[in-house]
Amino acid sequence: MRLALLLVDDLPTAEDVVQDAFAALLHRHGRRLADLDDPEAYLRTSVVNSARSVLRRRRTARAYIPERQHHVPSADQSVLLAETHQEVINALQHLTRRQREVLVLRYWSDLTEAQIADTLGVSRGTVKSTANRALNALGRQLEIPR
Template identity: 40%
Template sequence: MDHTTEFDEFVRSRGDALLRYGYVLSGNADDAADLVQEALARLGDAWSRVRKKDDPEGYVRTTMVRLHITSWRRRHREELVSVVPEKGRFDRYEDADLWADLQRLPPRMRVVLVLRYYEDLPDAEIAAILGVSRGTVRSQAARALDKLRIKRMLQEAR
C-alpha cells in the first residue's frame, strides 16, 4: 500500500473516533471538526515520518490536544468543509447537567479531565502531552474536579 492510500485508510477507519474525541475535548461540533481536520492534515503531511517512528493515532490525538489548548485565545478558524451536527440526549438528567458544567471549565482544565477520564492516561503522560509538570496536571485536575463538585477517589492511585 502506498503512503497516500495508507493515510486515506487511516482517515477512513479512525476519523469517526477522532471526531468524537475532538467533541469531548472541545464540547462543540464546529471545534471538533476543525480540530480533527487540522490535526489530520498535519498528520497527512508528516505521514511517512510518523508512520515509521510513532503511532499515528497518538500523534494526531496529541496534535488535537495541543491545537485546542493553544489556539483558543484567538481562534482563526479555517473554513470548515464538512459541518457535523450535534445530536443525542443524555439518558440521565445528571449527566446532561455535568456535561453543561464541563463546558464552563477553562479549556486546559477540561483537557486534563478528558485525558485522565476519557483517555484514561496516567498523569505523567498527560504532563508530557501538555508540556507541564505532573504536579500541575494533578492540581489542574483537582481544581477541575472541585469546580464540578466531584469527589476525588482515584487521584491517589495515579
C-alpha cells in the first residue's frame, strides 16, 4: 500500500492499484501461487506497473482538461504525512518517474539493487546511477549538503 501511495500520491488510487494487483495475481495464478518463485516480487512489479499506467492516464487526461488554479489538499493528507515528510514527498514529485521509483523501492521498501533491477526491468548499474542522480537532485531541492 505504501509503495503505491508514494508512486501515485493519492490514497484512493493507491488502494485501487493494490487491489487490482492482488485480483490479477489471484485470477492468473489462483491456487498455483506456490508455483511462483517469488510472489512478493511478482506483486511488487504488478503494483509498480499499475502505478505507471495510472500516471500515464493522468498525464493524458491533464492534456485535455485544464488544471485547476488552486490545489486543495485532501483532509486526510496531513494525517498520512507528517509535515517534515511532506517536504520530501513534494521534492520526490519533481524527480523523473524512474528516479522516484528507484528511491521508493530502495529506501521505503528496503529492496536490494538486484531486486529493484528485477522489479523495474533494468540493470543494476542503471539502478545505481539513477539512485545517485536522484539523491543529488533531492539534495539540491532540499538544500542538503552532500
